[in-house]
Amino acid sequence: MALVQPESTPQVFCEPLDRMDPEVLYRLLWLRSEVFNGEQHCxxxxxxxxxxxxxxxxxxxxVDGRPVSTLRILEDPGVVVLGRLATDAGHRGRGIAAALVLRALQECAGRSVAIHAQAHLKDWYAGFGFVVDGEPFEEAGIAHVPMRLTR
Incomplete structure (x- = not known):
């Protein structure tokens, strides 16, 4: 009987685009395409x-050297914007996306943060302190709500 090796603990990284390994960047963009265009038909x-x-x-x-989740941090006047959160289907429900949000919030400590949350994730983002900050809208064919974390 073969032993199944458990996956290692996820490692979280944060880098500007110009400091990223091109292969990692490619895999992250592929993952986003897989989730947003493939699964969600954006x-x-x-x-x-x-x-x-x-x-x-x-x-x-x-996880084990393979990118499995991503998000981006953007700077807009007076606010940091988090977006494009995507996790590989086989790695969902393990807290990896939450770890990314927490890391992103550390990266922008003390600043207000805005997101366009997919409507069905509104309560999940509320768990990080985000509150609805406007009317629901459709973006990329998906219902969204604007949310903000004011610090």
């Missing part, structure tokens, strides 16, 4: 050029 393009802005950062988790 109607908008995922790649909007915002990652190329000098202040943007990518946050991601790796």
């Amino acid at each position: 109607t908008d393009d995922d790649l909007d050029g915002r990652e190329l802005e000098p202040a943007s950062r990518m946050v991601w988790a790796e």
Whole structure:
């Protein structure tokens, strides 16, 4: 009988695009495409050029050296914007996405943070202190709500 090796604990990283390994970046963008375009059938393009802005950062988790979850941090006037949170289907429900959000919030300590949360995740984001900050809207063919964490 073969022993099954458990997965290692996820490692979380945060880097600006120009300091990232190109293969890791490719895998993260592929993951986003898989989730947003494949699973969720989003109607908008995922790649909007915002990652190329000098202040943007990518946050991601790796399990056994393989990227399994990602989000991005953007700088807008007066607020930090978190977005494009995506986790590989086989790694959901393990707290990896929560670890990314917590890391992102550490990265922007003391600053207000805005998100466009998919409506069905509103309560999940509320667990981090986000509150609804406007009317629901549709983005990329999916119901969203604006949320903000004021610090």
